[in-house]
Amino acid sequence: xxxxxxxxxxxxxxxxxxxxxxxxxxxxxxxxxxxxxxxxxxxxxxxxxxxxxxxxxxxxxxxxxxxxxxxxxxxxxxxxxxxxxxxxxxxxxxxxxxxxxxxxxxxxxxxxxxxxxxxxxxxxxxxxxxxx
Numbered sequence: 001x002x003x004x005x006x007x008x009x010x011x012x013x014x015x016x017x018x019x020x021x022x023x024x025x026x027x028x029x030x031x032x033x034x035x036x037x038x039x040x041x042x043x044x045x046x047x048x049x050x051x052x053x054x055x056x057x058x059x060x061x062x063x064x065x066x067x068x069x070x071x072x073x074x075x076x077x078x079x080x081x082x083x084x085x086x087x088x089x090x091x092x093x094x095x096x097x098x099x100x101x102x103x104x105x106x107x108x109x110x111x112x113x114x115x116x117x118x119x120x121x122x123x124x125x126x127x128x129x130x131x132x
Contacts, residue, residue, distance in 0.1 A: 038078045041092060045080060049088055049090070056083065059085050060084045061082070062082045064079035065080050066080070067079070069093075069100065080093065107120050
């Protein structure tokens with residue numbers, strides 16, 4: 001057992017078809033889409049940090065902080081990677097933040113134009129269903 005712990009982990013090389021099949025199977029689960037969205041966001045941030053650290057001499061990864069955003073009408077929770085010096089800021093977080101801000105502005109605009117909170121919520125629900 002001790003011998004196995006000292007061995008390097010080999011990367012798992014899946015084909016696109018194998019990954020797609022695994023994703024499809026996972027989507028059949030309750031919260032499957034939410035899980036996959038969270039995993040994809042985390043994976044993109046990890047890849048981005050890896051590239052960032054290659055170009056940042058003397059800097060290293062320094063754990064994670066928790067983050068939240070909205071997607072597909074649900075709250076997404078994920079781990080945001082950090083670096084030692086606090087200089088890493090994932091680009092995808094800026095996109096998610098921009099999207100949230102646009103939704104807040106749109107909801108405020110609809111409410112100010114006379115729609116009730118319920119009607120505004122319904123409008124957002126219709127948009128979410130159209131995207132799916």
